[in-house]
Amino acid sequence: xxxxxxxxxxxxxxxxxxxxxxxxxxxxxxxxxxxxxxxxxxxxxxxxxxxxxxxxxxxxxxxxxxxxxxxxxxxxxxxxxxxxxxxxxxxxxxxxxxxxxxxxxxxxxxxxxxxxxxxxxxxxxxxxxxxxxxxxxxxxxxxxxxxxxxxxxxxxxxxxxxxxxxxxxxxxxxxxxxxxxxxxxxxxxxxxxxxxxxxxxxxxxxxxxxxxxxxxxxxxxxxxxxxxxxxxxxxxxxxxxxxxxxxxxxxxxxxxxxxxxxxxxxxxxxxxxxxxxxxxxxxxxxxxxxxxxxxxxxxxxxxxxxxxxxxxxxxxxxxxxxxxxxxxxxxxxxxxxxxx
Amino acid sequence: xxxxxxxxxxxxxxxxxxxxxxxxxxxxxxxxxxxxxxxxxxxxxxxxxxxxxxxxxxxxxxxxxxxxxxxxxxxxxxxxxxxxxxxxxxxxxxxxxxxxxxxxxxxxxxxxxxxxxxxxxxxxxxxxxxxxxxxxxxxxxxxxxxxxxxxxxxxxxxxxxxxxxxxxxxxxxxxxxxxxxxxxxxxxxxxxxxxxxxxxxxxxxxxxxxxxxxxxxxxxxxxxxxxxxxxxxxxxxxxxxxxxxxxxxxxxxxxxxxxxxxxxxxxxxxxxxxxxxxxxxxxxxxxxxxxxxxxxxxxxxxxxxxxxxxxxxxxxxxxxxxxxxxxxxxxxxxxxxxxx
Numbered sequence: 001x002x003x004x005x006x007x008x009x010x011x012x013x014x015x016x017x018x019x020x021x022x023x024x025x026x027x028x029x030x031x032x033x034x035x036x037x038x039x040x041x042x043x044x045x046x047x048x049x050x051x052x053x054x055x056x057x058x059x060x061x062x063x064x065x066x067x068x069x070x071x072x073x074x075x076x077x078x079x080x081x082x083x084x085x086x087x088x089x090x091x092x093x094x095x096x097x098x099x100x101x102x103x104x105x106x107x108x109x110x111x112x113x114x115x116x117x118x119x120x121x122x123x124x125x126x127x128x129x130x131x132x133x134x135x136x137x138x139x140x141x142x143x144x145x146x147x148x149x150x151x152x153x154x155x156x157x158x159x160x161x162x163x164x165x166x167x168x169x170x171x172x173x174x175x176x177x178x179x180x181x182x183x184x185x186x187x188x189x190x191x192x193x194x195x196x197x198x199x200x201x202x203x204x205x206x207x208x209x210x211x212x213x214x215x216x217x218x219x220x221x222x223x224x225x226x227x228x229x230x231x232x233x234x235x236x237x238x239x240x241x242x243x244x245x246x247x248x249x250x251x252x253x254x255x256x257x258x259x260x261x262x263x264x265x266x267x268x269x270x271x272x273x274x275x276x277x278x279x280x281x282x283x284x285x286x287x288x289x290x291x292x293x294x295x296x297x298x299x300x301x302x303x304x305x306x307x308x309x310x311x312x313x314x315x316x317x318x319x320x321x322x323x324x325x326x327x328x329x330x331x332x333x334x335x336x337x338x339x340x
Numbered sequence: 341x342x343x344x345x346x347x348x349x350x351x352x353x354x355x356x357x358x359x360x361x362x363x364x365x366x367x368x369x370x371x372x373x374x375x376x377x378x379x380x381x382x383x384x385x386x387x388x389x390x391x392x393x394x395x396x397x398x399x400x401x402x403x404x405x406x407x408x409x410x411x412x413x414x415x416x417x418x419x420x421x422x423x424x425x426x427x428x429x430x431x432x433x434x435x436x437x438x439x440x441x442x443x444x445x446x447x448x449x450x451x452x453x454x455x456x457x458x459x460x461x462x463x464x465x466x467x468x469x470x471x472x473x474x475x476x477x478x479x480x481x482x483x484x485x486x487x488x489x490x491x492x493x494x495x496x497x498x499x500x501x502x503x504x505x506x507x508x509x510x511x512x513x514x515x516x517x518x519x520x521x522x523x524x525x526x527x528x529x530x531x532x533x534x535x536x537x538x539x540x541x542x543x544x545x546x547x548x549x550x551x552x553x554x555x556x557x558x559x560x561x562x563x564x565x566x567x568x569x570x571x572x573x574x575x576x577x578x579x580x581x582x583x584x585x586x587x588x589x590x591x592x593x594x595x596x597x598x599x600x601x602x603x604x605x606x607x608x609x610x611x612x613x614x615x616x617x618x619x620x621x622x623x624x625x626x627x628x629x630x631x632x633x634x635x636x637x638x639x640x641x642x643x644x645x646x647x648x649x650x651x652x653x654x655x656x657x658x659x660x661x662x663x664x665x666x667x668x669x670x671x672x673x674x675x676x677x678x679x680x
Contacts, residue, residue: 063547140589184549197593207403208593209524209549218589220582220608227611229589236590242560249480249558249569250576251591253537253548268560271567 031177034170034334040326043281044174047258050279052181058279062182066256068248068269069175071189071196071213073262073308074285075204076166077156079294081116082307083163084195085127087150089114091134099133108133120306131192132233136216139228140194148198161338164203168285169339170332171260175204178258186210186256188248190240190265194231212247214239240265245272262287263308267317274321282323286310289329292339371517374510374674380666383621384514387598390619392521398619402522406596408588408609409515411529411536411553413602413648414625415544416506417496419634421456422647423503424535425467427490429454431474439473448473460646471532472573476556479568480534488538501678504543508625509679510672511600515544518598526550526596528588530580530605534571552587554579580605585612602627603648610663622663626650629669632679 035041051060072078092102092111102108107126110118119126135143151164159166175185187206189196193213200206215236218229239247245268248256259266259273262285270282287308288295296305299315318325328335375381391400412418432442432451442448447466450458459466475483491504499506515525527546529536533553540546555576558569579587585608588596599606599613602625610622627648628635636645639655658665668675 063541193590193593201403209591211593215590218586220585220612227585227608227615229585245560245567245569246558250533250555251549253533253551268567272560275567 031180032170032173034173034332036331036333038331040283040324040331043283043324044177047279047281048177048181051257056279060257060278064254064257065178065181065183066186066252066254067178067183067258068186068188068212068244068256068260068273069171069204070261070263070266070269071187071191073287074260074266075168075171075187076163077293078262078308079287079296079305080157080307082191084191085307086154086163087147087195088130088134090150090154091146092130095134128235132216135192135195136231136233139223139230140218141228143194143231144198147195151199159336164199165338166336167203168332169334169337171285172204172337174260175206179205183258184210186212186248186252188212188239188244188259188269190214190238190243192216193239212239212251214243242268244269248272257281259283260285263310264314265308267314270323271317271321274323282318282321283326284310284314284318284323285326285328288327289332289335292335293328295329371520372510372513374513374672376671376673378671380623380664380671383623383664384517387619387621388517388521391597396619400597400618404594404597405518405521405523406526406592406594407518407523407598408526408528408552408584408592408596408600408613409511410601410603410606410609411527411531413627414600414606415508415511415527416503417633418602418648419627419636419645420497420647422531424531425470425647426494426503427487427535428470428474430490430494431486432470435474468575472556475532475535476571476573479563479570480558481568483534483571484538487535491539499676504539505678506676507543508672509674509677511625512544512677514600515546519545523598524550526552526588526592528552528579528584528599528609530554530578530583532556533579552579552591554583582608584609588612597621599623600625603650604654605648607654607657611661614661614663622658622661623666624650624654624658624663625666625668628667629672629675632675633668635669 032041032044050056050058051065053059069075072082089111092108096102096112102112107119107122107130110122111130151162154163155161156163156166178185185206187196187200187210191213193211193215196213197208197211200211201208217232217234217236219232221228221230237243244266248269255276256273258281259269260283261270274280274282286299287293287297288300296302297310298304298312299310372381372384390396390398391405393399409415412422429451432448436442436452442452447459447462447470450462451470491502494503495501496503496506518525525546527536527540527550531553533551533555536553537548537551540551541548557572557574557576559572561568561570577583584606588609595616596613598621599609600623601610614620614622626639627633627637628640636642637650638644638652639650
């Protein structure tokens, strides 16, 4: 009787262990819980299967598993304006007392007045002037401290949350899923490399050495007997459009297997990625959810935008080349971690 | 009796296993077998202890363990000339039939005549002209194939071996030892980034994304319907002297914990590394072994060199700042893997 009881208990324990294991396996079976079932989610799972399954004819050695992600509009919002532009405008305001001439001089007047129309009219030249006035003239250490402070206090005008809380939950899951399968995840953004680096590790799990972006020149100098890198008001590199493959080649020296973007600025990165041989995945996030985030651009039949344009020609290229368009509305069960 | 025999055999087996384990442990106890005991070797072991021992007050999280290595003269020879210059001269010869004007035009004439004096007289401007003529005008893929082919066939004039066989064995052990302790090892060289990348992974265990070097501009273009990056005859970045901290900040975005060089071109990299807080290691390889490799430069009381100058002022700075000078003659038991 006692030994029968023992066998019974052993059986129960084994069953419980089996159930626990099964539950864990089931929980582990969906690495992308914020993605609805559909073509986008299936394409991701299929890329990972094809490149990591040991019996797959398209198996890729781990060191060649490179995935590149645009930032603005792909990993976090780019509306109502690029986060870095919001930072630049705040910096201009903070520095205005030292520059009384800005009150009457464009594009600074527009920045101080929050006049987005006038800022847009100032064009690229005006934006560069704003960036130079707000991003240069200090050491790299000082700039990092300024950005870090700003990210702690600044709030998104619509969501009333820190910008770092606005990382898209489905993309965080995708980044983690790719890394769990041996991929190195890179950010390849038109945004400033030193504007992004202070937050990418904590927010996206992407270390500074895997962040590629636009940059201004720096100069090595001795200051009070200590070496510093001073940020100069001179463009070094624009990591956008045809600059993205250039930046990828310069920083990584390998062609990505997967690339993720959301706008015309990502077109060449996706072309470059797609031109390699073997399994590939190119995806574009479409902003079509005005309720939970934003909807804009001709691909939605909506007016154009200055911050992350997705023109019809990009949709045509995507169709032609088999790039997968992610509908935020349909493909994402949840957009932000803070949602109910 | 039988059980006593069994116990005896079990004891012998345990002893043998113990001996085998002990021998392995002893073998594992010297991760740097090609380094003679001395201050240089002790400094390396001490840095690793200080930054990785869990009870060390200077423990460094793995993601911050960055070590940077110059290439020419630090990881492989830079004499009788930089390997990349040997490559450029061979390329100029290979292309000469398409450029009859080179027969009478400097610096090409000097290159075709192997006239190192005249090449030196052509100065930096002349060298840049040679590099542009030999390194630009093709796609990045084509250039990689050209470099890979050259490395397979070219031989060092003194050692009669492939250049990739000339990696210094003690430095290979150092790279592997640091990586085994969680360090990311980077190459930060004045040499061309795309000249080094085809061989760094196989030779040094350093993947392309951890190679920083000088570069020429590239341009994204469509060629026969496929995207290519064309190499332009225009300097993009010179990763030497004050350019090394700039390159480190641009590519890595973190300050190294350890830096290794051999010449005035590495001074600022060592300064920048040494200016961080916590445990640090800055080392300079001194070429003082004419018998096994080369001996040159004023720090040896020998004539100056064009390829890796180690001036007296660098030795003074090393003394003052506690940078460790590695004597190839005294600190290295073996220089090349192919030595007896």
